[in-house]
Amino acid sequence: MSEQFTVWHHDQIGSTNDEVRRMAQDGAPHGTVVHADEQTAGRGRMAHAWFSPPGNLYLSILLRTGQPAARSAELSFLAALAVADTVEALLPRQMRAMLKWPNDVLLNGAKIAGILLEQVDEAVVIGIGLNVLEAPSNAAYKTTTIVANGGIASVDGARDILLDRIGRHLAVWQADGFVPIREQWLGRSYPIGAAIRVTSGGAPVAGHFAGLAADGALLLDTPKGRQRIVAGDVVPTGG
Ligand code: BTN
Numbered sequence: 001m002s003e004q005f006t007v008w009h010h011d012q013i014g015s016t017n018d019e020v021r022r023m024a025q026d027g028a029p030h031g032t033v034v035h036a037d038e039q040t041a042g043r044g045r046m047a048h049a050w051f052s053p054p055g056n057l058y059l060s061i062l063l064r065t066g067q068p069a070a071r072s073a074e075l076s077f078l079a080a081l082a083v084a085d086t087v088e089a090l091l092p093r094q095m096r097a098m099l100k101w102p103n104d105v106l107l108n109g110a111k112i113a114g115i116l117l118e119q120v121d122e123a124v125v126i127g128i129g130l131n132v133l134e135a136p137s138n139a140a141y142k143t144t145t146i147v148a149n150g151g152i153a154s155v156d157g158a159r160d161i162l163l164d165r166i167g168r169h170l171a172v173w174q175a176d177g178f179v180p181i182r183e184q185w186l187g188r189s190y191p192i193g194a195a196i197r198v199t200s201g202g203a204p205v206a207g208h209f210a211g212l213a214a215d216g217a218l219l220l221d222t223p224k225g226r227q228r229i230v231a232g233d234v235v236p237t238g239g
Contacts, residue, residue, distance in 0.1 A: 005061070005163045007033045014041040016060035017116055017127035023062065024120040030064035035159055042129065044114055055133030056145075057158045061166065063124045065174070072124045073216050074178045076103040076117040077185045079126050082165035083113045084188055086130065089161050090151040099189045101218045101234050110135075110144035126166075130158055182212055190236060196220070200232030 006029075013019055013036040020034050036059070039052030052058055063075065083105045084097035091107075098106045103115040112135075116127040132155050135143035147153050172180055190196065194209045198220055207222035218229040 004031045004167055005033045006031055007035050007059075007159070007163075010034065010036040012036060012038045012040060013058075015039055015043050015127075016058050017043060017118060017125055020060040020062050020125045020127075021118065021120050024123045024125065028062055030062065030123075032062040033059055033163065035059040037155070043116060043127075044129075045116055050114060050116075050129050051134070051136035051139070052129065053134050055155070057128070057130040057132055057155050057162070059159060059162070060125050060127040061163075063126065063170070064122065065124065065170075069119055069122065070215075071178070072117065072119055073102075074173065074181065075124055075126060076115055077178075077212075077216055078169045078173055078181050079103065079115045079117070079128060079166065080105055081181065081184055081188070082162055082169050083115065083128060083130060085165040086158055086162040087112055087146065087151075090132075090146050090154075090158060092150045095149060097188070099185055101189065101212075102216070102231075107144050107149060110142035111139070112144050112146070128162065130162070132158055178214070178216070182214075182216070186211060195237045197235050197237050198229050198232050199235075200229050206237060 016034040016036050023032055038054045039058050042050035042052035044050040080099050080103040084099055087097040100106055104111055105113040113130040118125045131145040133145055133147050133153055135145045190209045192211055196209050197204045197206045205222055207220040210219035210221045213219055213228060220227045220229055
């Protein structure tokens with residue numbers, strides 16, 4: 001595991017993100033990590049609950065990067081890359097994880113992990129849930145696990161690989177900024193020009209994926225011109 005992280009392990013916790021938020025407010029340092037075997041109040045994006053039984057990875061990382069909060073969203077792309085690396089390292093052959101904006105990690109079109117990034121004053125909390133053994137059967141989208149794809153059933157192994165990859169990508173981000181992270185992310189997402197539909201508050205908008213803006217916003221080419229999307233859900237339409 002990368003040396004820059006200090007891991008606090010809990011058998012069970014409400015939410016690792018809530019615990020790291022609390023520790024951040026108490027002045028915990030950069031690199032503080034909370035890992036729990038099980039969450040009783042795991043949280044997902046858009047106030048959804050996150051399915052958190054024993055058998056999966058639940059961890060949250062406190063980062064004090066010294067960069068302005070305006071750049072924090074870049075870290076969710078960095079985290080998605082690290083999760084994709086981890087998923088691929090745990091799988092038997094050359095299976096490829098795919099990234100879907102803003103920070104979903106998919107395997108054969110099914111969600112295998114979730115990332116929840118939260119700002120706490122000048123610090124950032126990155127919460128990651130990775131389905132190693134268990135996946136919810138009642139989600140509104142397809143879900144899968146590492147084990148269902150013939151991968152290695154090691155939660156602690158997944159944690160160590162993930163922290164190592166986060167550390168490596170963070171070093172690149174600190175040295176060279178968002179550009180290399182953005183390029184790697186684009187290399188693992190839909191191809192430019194792919195037909196997608198984006199729901200962002202109002203009615204869904206159909207268009208073609210036109211890449212990421214310099215700040216990570218999704219660019220969507222529509223019959224009415226190029227749109228910049230800062231929040232929402234994307235589905236491929238294959239049209
Ligand atoms: C999503 O909705 O896709 C994001 C899910 C994030 C879940 C992780 S599990 C560890 C951390 N603690 C939480 O309560 N949520 C995040």
